[in-house]
Amino acid sequence: MFRRGFRRGAMRRAMQPNVPPLLQRAHELMAAGNYPAAAEAFEQLARGAETRQRPKTGQLYLQAGRARILAGQKNVGVAHLKRGLGLMAARPVQLQRAGERVVNELKDHGMAAEAQEIADWLKTRLPVGTEARGGAPVASKKPILPATCPACGGVVRADDVDWLDEITAECDWCGSPIRASE
Numbered sequence: 001m002f003r004r005g006f007r008r009g010a011m012r013r014a015m016q017p018n019v020p021p022l023l024q025r026a027h028e029l030m031a032a033g034n035y036p037a038a039a040e041a042f043e044q045l046a047r048g049a050e051t052r053q054r055p056k057t058g059q060l061y062l063q064a065g066r067a068r069i070l071a072g073q074k075n076v077g078v079a080h081l082k083r084g085l086g087l088m089a090a091r092p093v094q095l096q097r098a099g100e101r102v103v104n105e106l107k108d109h110g111m112a113a114e115a116q117e118i119a120d121w122l123k124t125r126l127p128v129g130t131e132a133r134g135g136a137p138v139a140s141k142k143p144i145l146p147a148t149c150p151a152c153g154g155v156v157r158a159d160d161v162d163w164l165d166e167i168t169a170e171c172d173w174c175g176s177p178i179r180a181s182e
Ligand SMILES: [Zn+2]
Pocket: 149, 150, 151, 152, 153, 154, 171, 172, 173, 174, 175, 176
């Protein structure tokens, strides 16, 4: 007696992106402005990802940190931001992009001291020369991506995503392929 249904099911699952419902929920809570609940969801996702040594762990901590700061819990938030950036240390390009964004966001929240602390820390982590890049990178014409990932609902930043081919990017949150409009 062979369980054919199981094989078909397994194959179908393998072709669909594996999007955790909690990730979708976390993005929804963040978009709805429910920051304490979003923070809890992103913290849970980040801890789970860290245990499994997933590559997206750093940005889950960053998002948990943003949510805590928006919820008014600045100390916890900054701790998450530092942890998230620390987990990106092996990827200088990613670290630089994420670090600059975090510094700007902290300034926008009036957290100048925290912004300076993270900017100083970044200087010690980034390879020499990364910081003095200056000027805009050569503008290669990229197709337009949707604002949010159709699979998980996460915000898509065209500057940050990895491109799988000319018109397909990989969601930074769930890894789903995202097709650009041409
Ligand atoms: Zn996604």
